Amino acid sequence: MLTLNNREKIADTFGQSCLSYDKNARLQRYSGNLLCQFLNQLPSLQSPTQKSLLDLGCGTGYFTQKLAAKNFKDITALDLSSQMIAFAKQRDYAGDVPTWVRGDAHALPLASNTKDIIFSNLVLQWTQPLSVALSEAYRVLKPGGYLVFSTLIDGTLDELKQAWARVDNDKHVIDYLTHNQVEHAWQSSGFTEVFSHCERVELPYPNVNHLARELKHLGASLVKDKRHKGLTGKDKWQKMSHYYREIDRAQATTPLSNGHIQASYMLYTACLMKKEN
Template sequence: MNEATLDKRLIAESFSRAAPTYDKAAALQRTVGSNLLGRLPRDFVPGDILDLGCGTGHFTRALAACFDTPVIGLDLAEGMLRHANEHSPGLDHWITADAERLPLRSESRDLIFSSLAMQWCPRLDQALAEAWRVLRPGGCLAFNTLLEGSLEELRQSWKAVDNLVHVNSFMSLTELTLLLDDAGFGDWQCDVERHVLFYPRLGELTQELKALGAVNLNAGRPSGLTGKARARRLTAAYEQFRTEHGLPASWQVAQVVMFKQPGRTGVSA
């Protein structure tokens, strides 16, 4: 996503509102975050950890338990951090900040973990540069992000209704790979997972997206409520994707693990 399409203030507000409902709707988020955590090398034992885009603190708590060390949780949404603080006994390091401007000392972290937050960075190159700066030599950036093709069924269904932007846009794998190549880490791996969730009705998918705070925040999105006639057309279009399991919603997730090689020079974004 680029700066022309996303307003960070709207992102923070949307996820702050979703804090009370997020955890109950976050099955996919839990799965892909757990998969990311499982991709860390078994012999990698970080001391200073940042959970970047920590949300409600689920993986902040998981990281603290896994590595038996305090973890800093950082998020753009103050509402998420309040919720995380209330539900994370023993953890008290929470920072409201932007992934593209980390308020942390250079070479102060061993691990930066970030699950499904980077797709909300208009300048992913800047976020990668900041992660490189903050990591110690030998440190790891482990993150996942959504790719082009996510929610493709919903995107195509809306095209049968109008030409407005109704679904968030995501980076292609080619674009992501170029950014990873240029980030200066030297040692990285990117694997793509495809997940398909099924819903009895379209309304359950849209309600889940709202509960997660992952609503349409792009420029060109429609204003106001969707009329009944347009909603019927959308539903009819989506029904064409129905299978024996229900209405599918596809997600393309890039799982990335990068190590900062000693002696290498980072790339300024």
């Protein structure tokens, strides 16, 4: 379980990366655009000017800006990182400026039954237990409202996890929930499924150092249960890089040339509905 203190440390890590976040957020762009496509498919959103929306975990405001251009009635942009909110506020927004709220997904500072849509892009993997955050989203949604979200599940960065496992028995990669655990969490929170999708996304990198650097810039390098803190020795890093290339050659569905490697992300996206009264 991630305590509030743990979640605030993660938020601080993301906040410190706000200046470099957008140029490294390839996966976030891909998943967020999928969620926007989900919104376009909802028949009840043909008139967004009548709908209120919460951007849960707004980050740098990249998708907040896109959502604002859709002319929702009002948008609340919430993040646990005050640095991210400060950065997001600097963007230009079409229509009304979003309402900015610093808050925790485990205890949303919003009234019940007040939002038509909750949009959450690659945030909920940082909420443990996930069921608490989902129950809060359910509370805040109006009956008949929708939660559209993406998260990462087990199998993400599996090449990196396997490579480190050949070097030592420490924990170097974050553990993610399984597909079944995520579905159980939203079912137990009361949601019904409109549609969901799971896919393996492979992103190319020049080398393992580049992968590690991108993860750091995205603020995603914090491993809570790591036993040996601090920098990893050069010898261990070289061994891990060697094993990574071996594993990548054996597992990649589309092998790359020029010595590049790939990293796998298991992306789960869903559109859920709060039941009508």
